Amino acid sequence: MVPIEHAIALSGILFAIGTVGAITRRNLIVVLMSIELMLNAVNLALVAFSRLWGNLDGQIFVLMVIVVAAAEVAVGLGIVISLFRNRESVNVEDVSLLKW
Amino acid sequence: MLVVIIKLLFIVLVIMAAFLPIITWVERKQSAVMQDRIGANRADIFGIRILGLFHPIADVLKLFTKEDFVPQGANRVLHLLAPVIAMVPAIMAMAVIPYGGVYRFGDLELNLVVADIDWGMLYIFAVGSLATYGAVIAGWASNNNWSLLGAMRASSQMISYEVTMGLAVVGIFMVFGTLRLPEMAVFQDQTFRLLGFVELLGLVETLPIWLDWIRLPMWGIFLQPLGFILFLTCIMAENKRPPFDAPEGESEIVSGYHLEYSGMRFGLFYTSEFLEIPVIGMIVTTLFLGGWAIPFLSQETIIGFISPIFGEGFATAVCMALHVGTFLLKVIFMIWLQMTIRWTLPRFRYDQIMDLCWKMILPLSIVNILATGAAVLFIRGLQ
């Protein structure tokens, strides 16, 4: 069994990297990938705690998170494609028409 | 630990070092025989040509000595990495396939599979899904429109057929009750009475003895014939075997994602393609053709037959050799079958491949799951 502290530390590091990526990067696709990374970090924390307490609920929740992430990626990339068709760019700063 | 290394070396040496060159020769000779010509027979060493068996060596030497270039404007790292990524999943899939049963030599228990994991078939699907990246990265990193076209075709074809590949074997999982490949092979070591359903339906009390001998080995292909056809189609399409080789269509898009690769980089793609042929054979053999089991002769029968004459240890060793030989024979049959299919059918058009997957194989595999589930419930309920 991997010590729980190590697993939580890894999860935290990945989540932090994902957050920085989602805030800093301007390529919309990389922002979506950073969000996937954050979801993976959460999955890792769930699986680690599920192992710690011997409860399968954590792993069922991870399955749901994986399904939701897959659905979100599909729809998100659909949005990216239609955005690209309209504006020829996937830069997040180019879709700032609603900015006041 | 030493035993694991020996098992690993056995499967790697037999399949990769022995089978692979022979398969390239078989490809040429079988196609030649099927097309009523002689085939490649010019390579010789000091004037001795054994039916062209030196051609694999000639091929390897040619690939090694060709110029190794990276096209201009291509990503050098990705261009180098793509053939490696294409090759690794094919090798990794061999780790869970049993090429023999469990043999007891005194207190040493020898399980002839490198990794006996509980979720063996899921592992094969997982590493098989990583094979997509080889084609995709190769096409992208080549800075070439034909390659990109081939990569797009490859990626959508492979991810489509992964889905139906998984669904086609769900029937097998239901019937065998396990995902573990050695256990599936052990399950297929028995026979079942062909007319047993009459007894199950309650039409007769017990089947008369003289009808009892009509038996079939309990192989996957007899229990799940539709699953066999669907799975064979899906796994050949997943590995881009002809007739599903639209991504590397030599006549349409000039070799697709293979285009900008020459020398040993192409050699790795070539090797990975020809390595997937025995790997497909091994997976289909273990799931559907009984793995290492000899039909109508179970392991106990063989050991029980030989051990009164020569002793227990010798009997087990003979049984082990027979089982490994049977496994290799079945894999050879599957290789022959794939070659025959390749050289018989013309290449499918790309939209025909996609139609086949989503409009024909997917509904059929779901019907297969429903029918198998109903049958399993019915039979288990009656027993």
Place this chain on the structure above:
Amino acid sequence: MSLLFFYIFAAIAIAGALGMVLNTRNTVASALSLVLTMVALGGVYVLLEAYLIGALQILVYAGAIVVLFLFVVMLLNLRQPDFSPQRQRVTKIAAAVIGVLVLLQFLQLIHGAFGAPAAIPEGFGGYRQVGTALFTDYVLAFEATSLLLLAAMVGAVILAKRKID
């Protein structure tokens, strides 16, 4: 021994994540670093005895979701980087600070005493137990995800069509 493997997988995962976020020139290389992270995380799941989740991580995430990303990148042919002016330094520093704060929040969790890992039954995390739980206790969530996937499929097809006719 498994601790050593965990460190190796963790190092690969962090390297992949950093490679994804820090790679400004090549989007395909970012996606491939993400694949590295996913596969390494699949290995960590197997080490944590979540075998079904580990296999599904590689099958679904590394084998399908990131392929979808790569597909879109290749379809849009995003070859040249389009980040010409410099990003505001303030935003970068703020992002780094937020990242460090998030990390500290996570690391605070470690100080709680968790006790020894529970003794788990045979087959924990295997497909049988997870499958049974999924089809008995959580069957409503399971059916709801099938609806979610249907909605996502229809939505993605409509969004990516050229024109609605």
